[in-house]
Amino acid sequence: METEDKAKVPADLESRISELIDTMDAAERLAVRKKPHCSPVCISAVAAAILVASLLGIRLRETNVPADTFSDPELAYSAAEKALYDITGMAGKAMDRAGKAEKAIVRTKSIFD
């Protein structure tokens, strides 16, 4: 009982406690302000927008699919084979041209050397 009476209370304790409370209050207000606002309306709006966009995407894809030119796989195979032959033929011409150019370079070099 005697020691309790002798304990000294700092003079600025009251102001320090008050300052601490103010700081905590300010921090809390800041935290509340930063909390993301995500209401059910907002979530539904995002979901609806994604749904509309994906449906639109599917619709675009569907309308853009052309009809097969051939209904017979053998004819389709022949057309694919012809296309590959065309590519091979063109590549062959290009390689031939490159080969001729190489020969011309070698010939030119031999003249200059």
Added chain:
Amino acid sequence: MKKIISICTAILVSTIAFAQQGKEFYNRYAGKNGVDAVYISPEMFALIKSIPDINVEGKDVDLGKVIKTLDGMYILDIENEKIAGELSADISRMTSEKRFELLMETVEGDGTSMRIYIVRKQDIVTDLLMHVREKGSASVISISATMPFEDLKKLLAGAID
């Protein structure tokens, strides 16, 4: 709200960009005057793959192995200078995208040109595109595939057997 609008715009833009590819070109030009068009769908290629052997007589190179790696094909053959020019401009725009790799090119003095582009994921060629431009005409062969790059090299060298 700004965020929602941005997300929706991004989804729409990617959807439209997807639609701008091969099919879009085919749909844009097929059926026009002076345009011959051929489309072979992935379903038809699946059907081709399920048939054991289709032999086309009179050919000295067997492309069956390569054809079985194909997933879709668009061919446009244009005999109209105006439309050929439009298609060539569209192809140039498309192939300027980073994913296209110019594999082969020949350009002649009279303006005739041939370019072969590919798109590949490591050693697998997923797209092959050949564009030939001549005075008054243009043709495009666009192929989607799952083709080993080695097979493509053999094909271009005419060494597939």
